[in-house]
Amino acid sequence: LFILYSSGTTGMPKCIIHGHGGTLLQLVKEHQLHSDIKPGDRVFYYTTCGWMMWNWLVTSLASRATIILYDGSPLVCDTSVLFDLADTYRITHFGASAKYFDALKKMHKMPGKTHKLESLKYVLSTGSPLLTETFDYIYQSIDRDICLSSISGGTDIVSCFMVGNPMGAVWSGELQSRGLGLRVEVFDENGVSVQEKKGELVCTAPFPAMPLGFWGDSDGSKFHKAYFSDYPNVWSHRDYAEITEHNGVVIYGRSDATLNPGGVRIGTAEIYRQVEKIDAIEESLVVGQDWRDDVRIVLFVKLRSGQTLDDNLRDDIVKVVRKNTTPRHVPKKIVAVPDIPRTMSGKIVELAVHNVIHHLPVKNSEALANPEALQYFENIEALQQD
Structure with missing residues (x-):
């Protein structure tokens, strides 16, 4: 049905083969049972054709819904263009990346006041964990009566492991539920x-959307290494996560990008959640640097126009991270950079930056939308000092 390339955040992109029946069954389940998509609904998800959410969006046609497409920047027309579409085409399901909603929050936009949004009943977010504060922002600034679903899965399964539940409660900072039929x-x-x-997010039983394999992997060895080498007959999704008391899920980042200062495992998203509360910071990236027989946390920040990384801003970053996490989460080094490398689908590439600061080769530069940004992480003087 689909042949998709993974984004390349952790290495060379994987060429993944997805079958017909299982993939369609999985997506129709997500749409109809987890997202309450009905015949006649109008579904919009801001995505490029290179992101699996394009496949997710197009497959909503199988539920006899209408899909709305948009090609261009989501921040033109004073950032209102997507909500203009929602009013014009009476969109019922509105989806975008967590970064988009975070950007609206930092710009103090109030779509619920500037637009009618009379048909809107569902808002979806994916691509990275939705911040607790952004949950609150969406309900306060867009609509209090919608169902907000932060969902997560990936190109590997061209669907989701964690999804919405139109009949359940929404808890800020949590993905509502695990998908029906998925262990x-x-x-x-x-x-x-x-x-x-x-711990490690896994799926312990076969599921309909499990890919058929990798293109060109005739003996299946690369496929097995990617997903089944950690635990026998158990799918390892490489997310560092927690199942909450509400049976929701919190994702703390990629498990292969976790930080280990002093031997304590820390998910990168735990730091991003705090740093990106600060209005002066447009985007951030955190890695672990091997230093004096240990690992120290290094935070790179891309600042908003007109901002400077001075002592006051450094102190603000340290205070907000320490207050809301633990002293171990506090970055030992904070460095401003002009840009942060990301894949074609907009995901930041922590592993590539980790390799650059350790003078190791970057194997996935072809998968980056802005590979030139890697040069900003080379030979940084501050990283050669205590």
Whole structure:
């Protein structure tokens, strides 16, 4: 049905083959049961054709919904263009990346006051974890009566492991539920299923949207290494996550990008959630730097126009991270950069930056939308000092 390339955030993009029946069944389930898409609904998701959310969006035609397409920047017309579409075409389901909603929040936009949004009943977000504060922003500034679903899956399964639940409660900062028919669990370091504890996100039983394999991987060895090498017959999704007391899920970042200062495992999203509350910061990227037989946390920030990384801003960053997490989460080095490298689908590439600061080769530069940004991380003097 689909042949998709992964984004390349953690290495060379994988060429993934997705089958017909299982993929369609999975997506129709997500649309109709988890997103309440009905015949006649109008579904919009801001996405490029290179992101799996394009496939997700197009497949809503199987539920006899109408899809709305838009090609261009989401921030033109004083950032109102997407909500103009929502009014003009009476959109019922409005989806975009978490970064888009975060940007609206930082610009103090109030779409619920500037637009009618009379048909809107569902807002979806994916691409990265939606901040707790952004949950609050969407309900306060867009519409209090919509169902807000932060969802997560990936190109690997061209669908979601964590989805919405139109009949359930929405808890700020949590993905509402695990998908029906999917045995999604979190394993601790001993491979034991746990709840209310951080660990590896896994799926312990076969599922309809499991890919058929990788193109050109005739013996299946690359496919097995990618998903089944950690635990026998268990799909490892490479997310560092926690199942909450509400049976929701919190994702703390990619498990292969977790930080280990002093041997304590920290998800990168735990730091992003705090840093991106600060209006002066447009975007950030955090990595671990090997330093004196340990790992220290290095935070790179791209500042908004007119802002400077001075001592006051550094202090603000340190204070907000320490107050809302732990002293171990506080970056040892904070460095301003002109740009942050990202994939074609907009995901930041922590592994590539990690390799650059450690003078290691970057294997996935062809997958980057702005590979020239990697030069900003080379030979940084501050990273050669205590």
